[in-house]
Structures are given as structure tokens and as C-alpha cells.
Amino acid sequence: MFLVRxxxxxxxxxxxxxxxxxxxxxxLLLQVTTKQNVRNLLELDKCPACYGVSLCSDILQxxxxxxxxxxxxxxxxxLANALAxxxxxxxxxxxxxxxxxxxxxxxxxxxxxxxxxxxxxxxxNCGIKMKEVVFRISNLRETVQKLINQSSNINEYRLRLCxxxxxxxxxxxxxxxxxxxxxxxxxxxxxxTANVWTMLLINPEPLLLQILRAEDGWPVPRYVGACGRIVxxxxxxxxxxxxxDKSWPERAGxxxxxxxxxxxxxxxxxxxxxxxxxxxxxxxxxxNEGKLSFVDLEHTLIVDRHPSSLPDVWxxxxxxxxxxxxxxxxxFSSDSxxxxxxxxxxxxxxxxxxxxxxxxxxxxFMPGGLLHSAPILIQKNYPQLETFLxxxxxxxxxxxxxxxxxxxxxxxxxxxxSPLFGEQSLTQTWKYF
Numbered sequence: 274m275f276l277v278r279x280x281x282x283x284x285x286x287x288x289x290x291x292x293x294x295x296x297x298x299x300x301l302l303l304q305v306t307t308k309q310n311v312r313n314l315l316e317l318d319k320c321p322a323c324y325g326v327s328l329c330s331d332i333l334q335x336x337x338x339x340x341x342x343x344x345x346x347x348x349x350x351x352l353a354n355a356l357a358x359x360x361x362x363x364x365x366x367x368x369x370x371x372x373x374x375x376x377x378x379x380x381x382x383x384x385x386x387x388x389x390x391x392x393x394x395x396x397x398n399c400g401i402k403m404k405e406v407v408f409r410i411s412n413l414r415e416t417v418q419k420l421i422n423q424s425s426n427i428n429e430y431r432l433r434l435c436x437x438x439x440x441x442x443x444x445x446x447x448x449x450x451x452x453x454x455x456x457x458x459x460x461x462x463x464x465x466t467a468n469v470w471t472m473l474l475i476n477p478e479p480l481l482l483q484i485l486r487a488e489d490g491w492p493v494p495r496y497v498g499a500c501g502r503i504v505x506x507x508x509x510x511x512x513x514x515x516x517x518d519k520s521w522p523e524r525a526g527x528x529x530x531x532x533x534x535x536x537x538x539x540x541x542x543x544x545x546x547x548x549x550x551x552x553x554x555x556x557x558x559x560x561n562e563g564k565l566s567f568v569d570l571e572h573t574l575i576v577d578r579h580p581s582s583l584p585d586v587w588x589x590x591x592x593x594x595x596x597x598x599x600x601x602x603x604x605f606s607s608d609s610x611x612x613x614x615x616x617x618x619x620x621x622x623x624x625x626x627x628x629x630x631x632x633x634x635x636x637x638f639m640p641g642g643l644l645h646s647a648p649i650l651i652q653k654n655y656p657q658l659e660t661f662l663x664x665x666x667x668x669x670x671x672x673x674x675x676x677x678x679x680x681x682x683x684x685x686x687x688x689x690x691s692p693l694f695g696e697q698s699l700t701q702t703w704k705y706f
Contacts, residue, residue: 684699
């Protein structure tokens with residue numbers, strides 16, 4: 274008996290000992306890795322084949338440090354980056370929680386460098402002379418225009434402008450320096466245009482965060498800046514999936530924000546409509562105040578709503594196809610959307626992938642959709658809620674935008690009339706938009 278107890282105590286002691294050693298080793302490894310790899314992430318020697326330098330003066334410290342303080346998960350991400358392909362890190366800058374992104378994993382960044390070298394007809398790796406290579410490109414403006422006018426292979430070229438590229442300068446003008454201090458910026462053969470080209474090659478998300486600024490009410494994270502090959506945004510919250518089990522009134526408020534976001538991306542910009550091609554629950558976050566943001570804008574189709582030459586069906590509305598052999602699949606034709614002044618793509622994908630029960634691929638993460646388990650009293654008093662939701666999410670409606678707006682209005686009415694919401698009417702949600 275005493276022998277057994279002694280053996281058990283030894284086993285417990287060994288487990289505790291090895292656990293402590295593991296924790297101490299991991300902590301030391303995280304500290305060493307952070308110091309060794311943070312500055313290397315910037316790759317400033319490759320600018321202007323980088324994302325910009327607007328943040329460099331704020332974060333560079335000495336020859337090897339930056340002022341961003343990475344939290345535990347951020348340091349763990351740096352370790353993963355050193356060992357594999359991690360490219361998103363969390364931390365703080367000053368008193369603000371931030372997210373740091375490299376925009377691609379190691380292999381993607383290496384491939385981008387090869388593409389840049391190939392543009393200049395250099396087969397070998399020209400990384401050490403990247404700056405010289407970029408400025409030897411005869412016409413950066415034309416190179417950018419060609420890139421955003423590529424075929425519908427959206428997996429290779431992640432941002433597309435259609436049906437024409439005549440207003441490409443207007444699209445990127447919020448990013449480019451003003452001409453003579455007041456006129457909108459233009460794509461030219463300078464470092465800013467080189468930054469635009471580089472982000473188009475790897476991930477255009479930072480471009481969109483500067484075009485659709487959070488400060489102007491767009492439901493995206495606030496862009497802080499770039500330094501070399503990292504971009505920094507404010508931490509916009511926790512994943513939408515974490516709110517799946519919240520109360521129905523809370524989820525109804527998030528559903529209303531999603532429907533308002535569909536309208537905003539489609540209609541609110543004076544020149545362009547923005548169609549998000551990767552709408553899913555893991556690409557949306559919610560902050561402590563209940564405000565949601567779309568955090569993955571890598572794949573976006575931009576339609577110029579005022580081209581000089583109009584396609585034949587331009588004044589009609591595009592209706593997204595539904596596929597009987599693949600119900601709930603996130604499938605679309607960017608070529609088709611480009612021919613119309615307006616598409617229901619954003620509304621359809623939000624209803625199908627996020628809100629409705631059993632429709633979209635996100636149903637694997639949110640069984641029943643975000644509006645699942647509506648209280649019996651709500652179902653009884655507002656039967657049109659389910660009607661409009663299913664119309665918006667299925668192929669049965671030829672006007673999903675109208676169905677989405679009716680669903681939006683019913684949610685607002687329910688919040689005013691139902692005691693479940695108390696004094697928290699969803700009319701407050703409209704302030705975000």
C-alpha cells in the first residue's frame with residue numbers, strides 16, 4: 274500500500290516537474306523568438322515593394338526593437354511564424370489593442386517576390402535589390418490597372434474593378450498623396466503606387482480599409498498604418514461565433530447590423546459598389562459595445578457604378594444564382610455581377626451564410642443560423658420574420674434585397690414592441706451606419 278502511494282506521488286511529482294519545465298521553456302522561447310523575429314517581419318529593405326511606411330516613425334525603436342507589445346497569443350504567433358506560416362499577431366500599441374498582419378504566409382510572400390522579379394524579367398531571386406527592381410518598372414500605373422482588370426480568377430487576383438478601370442485613380446485616391454496639396458492623388462511611378470501594387474499582389478485588404486474607413490462609418494477595423502511588410506489595425510473584437518449562444522435580442526441586434534452592412538457595401542459609396550466574396554462567420558468580429566466589423570476583405574469585387582460605357586443589361590438588377598445540386602454553397606460569377614448596376618450578392622450571402630437555418634456553409638459553425646431559437650412569442654406574433662428570412666436566403670425570391678430590407682424593418686419593429694428587449698430597442702443599432 275505504502276509502495277503504491279509512493280509510486281503515485283512520484284508520478285504526480287514528475288508530471289508537475291515536466292509541466293513547469295515546459296512552461297518555463299515555452300516562456301523563454303517566446304521571449305527570445307519575439308526579440309529575434311519582430312524586426313525581421315518588417316522587411317524594410319524591400320520597400321517600396323512593401324505596404325507603406327506611415328507607421329514606421331511611431332514603432333521603430335533602436336536597431337532591433339519595435340514599440341508594439343505582443344500579448345501571449347501574439348508571441349505564440351511569432352513562434353509559429355518562425356517555425357511555419359503564422360501571419361496574424363495580437364498585441365498593443367500604446368494604450369490600444371491592435372492586430373498585426375503580414376498579409377500572407379511565408380510561401381505566399383516568397384512567391385510574391387518571385388512575381389515581382391519576374392515582372393522585370395529576372396528569373397533569380399532579386400530580393401536584395403528589390404527597391405531597384407521596382408523603380409525599373411516602366412509604367413507602374415499601367416501595371417496596377419492591368420492587375421485589377423484581370424480575369425475572374427479571384428483566387429489568384431483578389432481584387433477586381435469592373436466593368437471598366439477608367440476610375441482606378443478615384444478608387445485609390447484616399448491612399449495616394451494629393452496633387453498640389455488639394456487635388457485627388459493619381460497612380461504614378463512613385464513609391465505610393467508601388468505600395469498599392471504590392472498589396473494587390475499579396476492581399477488588398479489594407480487598401481480597402483483606407484478606402485472604406487472605419488472613421489466614416491464603414492463596418493471594418495480602424496486602419497492604424499503600415500511599416501514595411503506589416504500592417505496594423507485596431508483590434509475590433511472577438512469572433513461572431515462567440516455570440517452564437519447569446520440571448521435572442523442580442524443576436525437580433527447583430528443580424529440587423531449584418532443586414533445594414535449589406536446595404537452599405539452595396540450602395541453607400543458614391544462611385545463604387547463593394548461585393549464581399551468571402552462572407553462567413555469566422556471573418557466577422559464583435560467588440561465589447563456590440564458593434565461588428567468585417568475583418569477579412571481579401572477577396573472583393575468592386576463595381577464602378579458610373580462607367581462611361583454601359584453594358585447592355587446595366588440598368589437591370591443582378592440576381593445571384595442558387596444551385597439545387599449544391600444548396601447553401603457560396604458560389605457566384607464575378608463576370609455576371611460586373612454587367613449590372615446592382616447585385617443582391619451581399620444581401621444573399623449574409624442571409625444564406627449567416628442568418629438562415631441550414632442554408633449556408635457557415636451552418637457547420639452556427640447550427641440554425643444566427644437567428645436560431647426565436648422565442649415562441651416572437652414566432653407567433655411576427656410570422657413574417659421567418660418568411661422574409663427564407664426569401665432572402667433561398668432561390669425562391671427574385672428580389673432578395675427587398676426581402677432583406679423587410680427583415681431588417683421587422684427586426685426593428687420587434688425590438689420596439691417586444692418586452693424581451695426591455696429599453697434596448699434596435700433603433701440604436703442604426704447609429705453604427
